[in-house]
Amino acid sequence: MGAVKTKRMPRAVREQQMLDAAVQIFGQRGYMAASMDEIAELAGVSKPLVYLYLNSKEDLFTACIRREAGALVEAVRAGVRRDLPADRQLWEGLGAFFTHTGEHPDAWSVLHLQARTHGEPFASEVTAMREEIVAFVTQLILAGAREAHRDPDLPEREVAGLAEALVGAAESLAAWANATQGVTARQAAATLMNFAWAGLGDLMAGRPWAPPEGQPGSHTG
Incomplete structure (x- = not known):
């Protein structure tokens, strides 16, 4: 079900969702301590998808x-x-x-x-x-x-x-x-x-x- 949801959600909406999660993790844990795994989990997506949309940490x-x-x-x-x-x-x-x-x-x-x-x-x-x-x-x-x-x-x-x-x-x-x-x-x-x-x-x-x-x-x- 997660894969279907990811495909149906518009890219712009999904990207903002990733940024929302990233701001929360970066803001609370700091840039160095934050992990892409945490950000992906909070955003409800896979880590490869985060890299696909936003390239790098x-x-x-x-x-x-x-x-x-x-x-x-x-x-x-x-x-x-x-x-x-x-x-x-x-x-x-x-x-x-x-x-x-x-x-x-x-x-x-x-x-x-x-x-x-x-x-x-x-x-x-x-x-x-x-x-x-x-x-x-x-x-x-x-x-x-x-x-x-x-x-x-x-x-x-x-x-x-x-x-x-x-x-x-x-x-x-x-x-x-x-x-x-x-x-x-x-x-x-x-x-x-x-x-x-x-x-x-x-x-x-x-x-x-x-x-x-x-x-x-x-x-x-």
């Missing part, structure tokens, strides 16, 4: 990364309504990010932990995803900053570093939230808004924090 892992990275980026983009004020856009974007990472903890483990620790080509796949999210957040903050400063030509470099820092903080907070029982996506998003928006709000209001004179770490006597 490396190709299977890369396919998992690409699918989950695309899903995360799409979730963040879809969660933001661009007609809202800048703080509401950021709030909705963070909410979408933490909702997605919380609902798909194995996928987040693949992206945030596994892909980054096993070298190329896996790391570059995650880097591409991260760069896309950083670019999106940069434009979101930039639009708010230009409006606040009434300066349509405010350089992107003025906020690019803020976006980079914000995405890095969101990544770390997502890992913490997934490992901490009872933390909701809303709570995680509120935590980061409280941490970040106080500074961003002052910056957009023309009240940036100014470092003291002298080089960081220097001492005057």
Whole structure:
């Protein structure tokens, strides 16, 4: 019966089923410890069929990364309504990010932990995803900053570093939230808004924090 079921199921559906199983195994056991036997068993197919569809363990892992990275980026983009004020856009974007990472903890483990620790080509796949999210957040903050400063030509470099820092903080907070029982996506998003928006709000209001004179770490006597 299994062979008949395999033949009747469309290839695209079967492949997604394999990827679902692979994400779960890779996310929970890690890339090195995961076996193709486990993945095939969880997917309900034979190991040769996994190799037939996805060639190798490396190709299977890369396919998992690409699918989950695309899903995360799409979730963040879809969660933001661009007609809202800048703080509401950021709030909705963070909410979408933490909702997605919380609902798909194995996928987040693949992206945030596994892909980054096993070298190329896996790391570059995650880097591409991260760069896309950083670019999106940069434009979101930039639009708010230009409006606040009434300066349509405010350089992107003025906020690019803020976006980079914000995405890095969101990544770390997502890992913490997934490992901490009872933390909701809303709570995680509120935590980061409280941490970040106080500074961003002052910056957009023309009240940036100014470092003291002298080089960081220097001492005057």
